[in-house]
Amino acid sequence: MQVILDAVALHWDPIALDDLRQITQLENPQLSPQLKRLYEVGWLDRLNAYEKKGQAYEISERFFNIWYLMRRSSRRQKKELLCLTKFLVTLYGEDLNQMGERLIQQGVTHRDHVSMQLAIADGVKDLELARKLREKSYKELFDLSRTDASILKDFDIPGKVLNERGKALIERMHESISAKAWPEAIIICEELIRLNPQSPAGWNLLGTINQKLRKYEEAEVAYRRATELNPTDVNPWNNLGTLYQDHLGNYAEAEAAYRRAIKLDETDAAPWFGLGTLYQDHLGNYAEAEAAYRRAIELDETDAAPWYGLGTLYQYQLGNYTEAEAAYRRAIELDETKAAPWFGLGTLYQYQLENYAEAEAAYRRAIELDETDAILWNNLGNLYQDYLRKYEEAEAAYLRASELDLNNESSRINLLFLYRDKMHLFDKAKMLYEAMDEPKDGKDSYWLNASLFALYDKNLGIAEKHLLQALHYTEGKLPPNTQDDWWRFAAVSINLGYGQAILEVLQQNGYDVILRPYFVAIQSLVAKDSTAFLNSIAAEVREVAADLAERIKRFM
DSSP: OOHHHHHHHHHHHHHEHHHHHHHOOHHHHHHHHHHHHHHTTSSEEEEOOSSSSSSSESSHHHHHHHHHHHHHHHOOOHHHHHHHHHHHHHHHHHHHHHHHHHHHHHOOOSSHHHHHHHHHHHHOOOHHHHHHHHHHHHHHHHTTTOOOHHHHHHOOHHHHHHHHHHHHHHHHHHHHHHHTTTHHHHHHHHHHHOOTTOHHHHHHHHHHHHHHOOOOOHHHHHHHHHHHHHOOOHHHHHHHHHHHHIIIIIIIHHHHHHHHHHHTTTTHHHHHHHHHHHIIIIIIHHHHHHHHHHHEEEEEOTHHHHHHHHHHHIIIIIIHHHHHHHHHHHHHHHHHSSSSHHHHHHIIIIIIIHHHHHHHHHHHHHHHHOTTHHHHHHHHHHHHHHTTTOOOHHHHHHHHHHHHHHHHHHHHHHHIIIIIIISSHHHHHHHHHTTOOOSSSSSHHHHHHHHHOOOOOHHHHHHHHHHHHHTTTTTTTTTTGGGHHHHHHHHHHHHHHOOOHHHHHHHTTTHHHTHHHHHHHHHHSSSHHHHHHTSSOOOOOOHHHHHHHHHTTTTO
C-alpha cells in the first residue's frame, strides 16, 4: 500500500486507475483491493476520472499531500516541520484545529504521518489540542521504532519525553522481572536500548534476561557489548563468567572473565565466589577454590553463598566434615530462607556423619523452605528406605518427588527398589518398571533393575545379559549419581543367593580389574570371614573395598 500512496501523493492531481497501474507496475487484481482498503480507512478520496473511464484517486488530507511533495530531498526534520508548519498556517489558518481533531482519532502506519501530526501541533492555536497531538505522535514514534530503530534518531523527541518514557519502561520491566515474565521483560529492555543504545547497563540487563530465557549466545553478545561500552564495569564481566561456566561450558573464558572482574574491582565478592565454584565444580583445583571462597567471605561477611560453596567443598572434595558442618551452619545463620544449606547438612549427616535423626530434621527443614524441590523429597525417601527402614514414609516421599518432577527418573527407580526389595510388592514394582522407558540419565540403574527382576525369576542368563548392559553404561567407573543403585544391586543379589554368580559374570568380562574395589567388596561379603579375606588384599584396594562393603551392607 505504501507504493500506491507514494504514487498518488507524488502525482498531486487526482490519478486515474490506468495511470496508477503504469506508475506502480501493478495489475488491476493487485491494485483494486489495496485502493479499496486505503479508501475505507480514509487515506484516499475517490472522484470521477476526467476524460477517462472509472475513478481517480487523491490523498484525502491535502496538506499532507503538499508536504509529501516538499520532502523529496533530504533535510533536517526540524527544518521540514518548520516549513510545513508555516505553510499550513498560511494556507489553512483556522481549519488546522479541525484537522488536528480529526487526526487525534486516526491511527498511523508510517513515520510521515507522525511528521504531519507534529507539524499541525506546532500550528494549531488550541494548546490542549497541540499537547494531545504531540503525546499521540511521540507514543506512535515509540511504537514504530520497534521495527525501525532509526526513527528515534531521525525525530527530535524532547529529552523530557524520552526520560519519562524510560522511567515508565523501567517500572514496567521491574514488574515483569519480579513476576519472572521474561519474554515481556526482554521486549521492554530492547525498547530501553533503542532509547539509549549507548547504555552499558541496558545491554548488561539484556544479557541477564536473555540468559533467563536460555538464549545464551544472545546473552553473550549483550554482555560483550556492555563491556565495550564501559570496559571498567565489573558486572558484565562477572555475568560473562557465570554464563561461560554454567551454560556455555567454556571454562577458560569463564576464568578469564572472573579474573578481569577482579582486576577491575578487587573488593567485589561476586567474581571471587564465581571463581571458587569454577575451581571446585569444573577445574578440580580445590586449593584455589577454598582460597577464592575465603576471599569472597572476607569481602562480604553477610553473603551466605560462599559459605555454602565452602561447605560442599569440604564435604565432597576435601573430606573435612567438621568444617563442612560449620560452613553450612554459618550459611544458615546468614540466610535462613534458603533450602540449599539445609539440604547440604542433610546429606552430610546421612552419608558422612551417620546422624540420621539430624539428617531427617535437616531435610524436613529444607522442604519447609522449598516444598516444590523434587530432589529434597527424593533424598528424604532414600534416608527412610536405606537408613531408617521407614518404608511407608519412603514411599510417600518418592511419590511426592515424582509428582513434582515428572521427568525425574531417580525417584521412580528408588521407588522400584523399595517396592520390590523392601516392601516385597513385586507386582507393583513390575508394573512401575514396565511403565518406564530407558532414561537419558541413569541408564545403568534401569538395566540393573532389569537384571534384578531376572534374578527374582531365577533366570540367571537374562540377568547376566542385563547386568552387562548396565556395565556398558558405566564406561569403566561407577557414576556418582547412581552409585547407591550399585550398592543396592550387590546387596539384593547376595540376599537372593546370587553373590557368587555375579562375581563370575564380573570376572569373565574383565570387571574384576576394571571395578576391582567393587568386585573385592562383593567377594568379602560372600566370604565366610570378611575380615580375614580383606586382609589378603593389597592395602590400596583393601581400604576402599572395606568401605564399599560397609555401604553395601546398609542395603542388605
